Amino acid sequence: MQPYQIRSETIADVAAIAEVNQLAFGRQNEAYLVEQIRQSDRFIPSLSLVAEVDGKVVGHILFSYVDLVGEQQLQVLALAPMAVHPTVQRQGIGTQLVETGLAIADTMQESLIIxxxxxxxxxxxxxxxxxxxxxxxxxxxxxxxxxxKPLKHHQTTYRGIVAYPPAFNGV
Structure with a gap:
């Protein structure tokens, strides 16, 4: 496999991200989810990452905000979706996307990922x-x-029921 680079998505990546999600999952739902989240207040641009080989997007991961409803309502991260083009699956790209996303979330002082x-x-x-x-x-x-997965800034008071925003309704 050729070397790949992990970076934040750009506007030029939108169509390629949709294609990777559609091919990886064999349906449109996840590509639609990404688009809906991207248009919402739950989108975090620095946590929408692509894997790129020779200028071509071959993987994508998205972390966005969801609510954890318990004694208090807290914003936490949801990892969804994560997709790798079928021709390059099982070559470490998904692993690197997850590890990079977790590291970025930690530096952003996020507390928990679902x-x-x-x-x-x-x-x-x-x-x-x-x-x-x-x-x-x-x-x-x-x-x-x-x-x-609790991150460094997790507190044990984070408990309750996860409430997904409307963008997740079609998945």
């Missing part, structure tokens, strides 16, 4: 089933697939 995904993949980065942190999904999902 993900609904494959446990075998995300547990490698320190994600654990959210139930361990008294964090619940807003819908029925296998316990092991709904995970959280």
């Amino acid at each position: 993900v609904l995904g494959h446990p075998a993949f995300y547990t490698r980065f320190g994600f654990k089933p959210s139930i361990h942190y008294d964090i619940e999904p807003p819908f029925s999902v296998p316990e092991e697939a709904f995970m959280s």
